[in-house]
Amino acid sequence: MNCFDYPLDPAYLLQKKRSLKRQLLEKQGLIEKKVAIMSGSTIGEIKNILELFLLENGIKPTFHEGAYALFYENLVFDDGSLKAFAPDVIYIHTSVRNIKLWPDAADEPSRVEEKLNAEYTRFEQAIRAALSFGCPVIANNFDLPVYRVMGNREGVDCHGRVRFVRQLNEKLAALAEATPNLYLNDLAYLQAVHGMDAFSSQTAWYAYKYAVSIDCIPYLCQSVANIIKSLLGKNKKALALDLDNTLWGGIIGDDGPEGIVMGNETPAGMAYAEFQSYLKELSKLGILLNVCSKNEEKIALTGFERADTVLKRDDFLCFKANWEPKSRNIAAMAQEINILPESFVFVDDNPAEREIVRQELPGVTVPELGAPEEYIAAIDRSGYFEVTTLSADDKKRASMYKQNLERAQLEQSFGDYNDYLKSLEMHCEIGAFDAPHAERITQLINKTNQFNLTTRRYTAAEVEGIMADPAYITLYGRLVDKFGDNGLVTAMIGHIQGNVLDMDLWIMSCRTFKRRLEHAMFDELVRRAAAAGVEKIVGHYYPTAKNLLVRDFYATIGFEQTAQDDQGNLTFEFTGFAGYEPQCGVMEIEIV
C-alpha cells in the first residue's frame, strides 16, 4: 500500500523521509513550483515533510523559508528576498501561539472587541501582503488554546480565550470566503481530528518551538499539500465503486436484493447508508460515481431499486457490473468518460481486487479499506477531492458527462461524422476574457492537461492582468448543444509583437473533444488577428506526460512546423491569412 494514503504512519514518514524523497524524485513528469513558507513557529520539519507530500502529487517544490516567527515582518516589510524568490504559493504557518493580545479578565467588553480587531487586523495585513505577490496564499486558522482558566465558560465569556479564538477563526473564514487566491488550512479541524493533547504537545512547543507535535506534522503537511495539488488541477475526478460489501453488506447475487444489508435498521446497515450518503454528497460537487463490480448487471441493479437505498442508478455515470477484470473496466470507463485512469479512486473491500488494480493500473488510487464504519474516513481523510474553488460548472459536471455518453450513443447511429456533429445543433459563444468568466477561465487553465499546447498555468491575478493588457488577444468559448450546456470549455491567450501573434496558451476541456470547436476558435482567432494587423501566428507545442494528443494539432489547421528542439518542443507558423476559409462549419457561432 501507499504510505501517503490513509491511515498515515507518521513515525514511518518522519524516519524514512530521506529514502522516500529519493524514490519520489525518480517519478516522471514532476512539475516544479516555488513554495514560500512563512514562520509563526518552527518550520524545519514541516518543509521536509511537505516536500514529500508534494512530490507524491507530482509537484517538485523549491522552498523559501521565512525567518523564525517573523511571518508578519517578512511579509509586510519584505526585504526583497521574497519578491526575488517569486513564489508560486505562499504558506503562512501561524497558530494560536502567535496571538499576542489576549483579553484580560479586567477588560471592558469594548476593550476586548478592540483587541479582537487589532489581532485580526495584524493577521489580515500579513495575508494581504502575501496576496500582493499575486500567487495563491494558504493561511492556517487557529487551533484552540491548550488550557482554559475558566473551564467551559472560556467558550462563552467575551474574556475567554476559547471564545476569542473562535471569533478570530470566524473572521478569517469570512475573509477567505470573500478573497480570491486565499485558502485556509483548517488547523482547528486537524487539532480536533487528532486530539489536542496529541496535536498540540507542550513539550514540542517548549523544547523546539513546534506549534504542532512532531508526530502530527505529516497530517499538517498532507492538508497543505492537498490544497496546493487541488489548485494545480491534480484532484481526483471519479470513483470506481465495488458493490457487494462496499456499497451494501452481503452478496446480492447470493442473498438477493432483500437479503443485502443497507438502511438504518442495523448497525452495519447504518454504516453502509452513511457511506452512500457521503458518496452522494461528493457527486453533488461534481465527483463522478461509477460502479465497478463483479456481478450480473440485472441483479446488481435491483440493489438500487430498494426503497431504503440512498444511491440510485441515476447517481452513477458508468455502471460496469460484469465478469471482466476490474482493471479493464476502469480503463474502459476512463475512455468512455474521456478522463485519465489516474483520475480514478478505486474503492473495493476485497484486498485481492485492490492488488490487481494497483498492479495493472498503477496510476489509479486504491485506498485500503477496513471495516464498513471506516470506509468514509479512508476516502475523506486523504483529501482526494479537496475543494479549493467550486464553480457552477463543477456542480453540473456529472450531468454534463452523462450528456456526453448520450452523444456517444447518437454518434454510433450516424454514418458521416459531420452529419452527426450537425445533428447536435451546437451553438458556440466566443468572446474575449472578461470579469464574469475570469474565475472559470483560471480554473480551466489550471486543470486542463490533455488538450493543452503549452501547459502554462496562470493565477487569477495573472489572468486579470492579461485581460487588461491590449497587447494580448484572448478568447474563450462556451458550447451548448441539444443535450445541454457544456459551459465554458476552451480558452486561448496570445500576445502581439509587431505583426506576429505568439500563442501562449490554447486549452480545451476533454469533454468537447472532436466537436470541431477548436476550429471555430481558430476561425475567430484568425479574424481578430487579421483585424489587429497580424501577419504571422506562431504556435508552440511543449510535450508533457499528458498532452501527446495535440502534438501535431497545429499542422492539421494550416500551420507549418518550423523548429524542434531536443526536448521535443515544437514551433509552428501560420501565415495563411489571405483567402482564409473558416474551418468549423458545423455549429452556429455567436461572437460576444
Added chain:
Amino acid sequence: MDKQSIFDAVQQIFRDNFDDEELVITRETCADDIEDWDSLEQINLLTAMEKKFGLKFKLDDVRGLENVGDLLDLIERLTA
C-alpha cells in the same frame, strides 16, 4: 533491555533517519561527525527513540545531549 540491544536499536534508528545502511556509530559519535545531524534531525532522532523504546522524554531529559553516548545513557536510565 541490555546495553547491546539498546545500542543496536539506536544504530538502526540512525541508519533509517540518515538513509545510510552502512552507518556505524560509537559512543563518541556527535553532530560534527554526521553531515545531516543538525538540531532539526536531533528532534527526529529523539522522536524515533521515544517510539522505539516506548518513552516520553521530559524537557530536562533532552537538555545537554552531546553525543551518542549521552543518548544511550539516557535510554538506559529510563528503561532500567
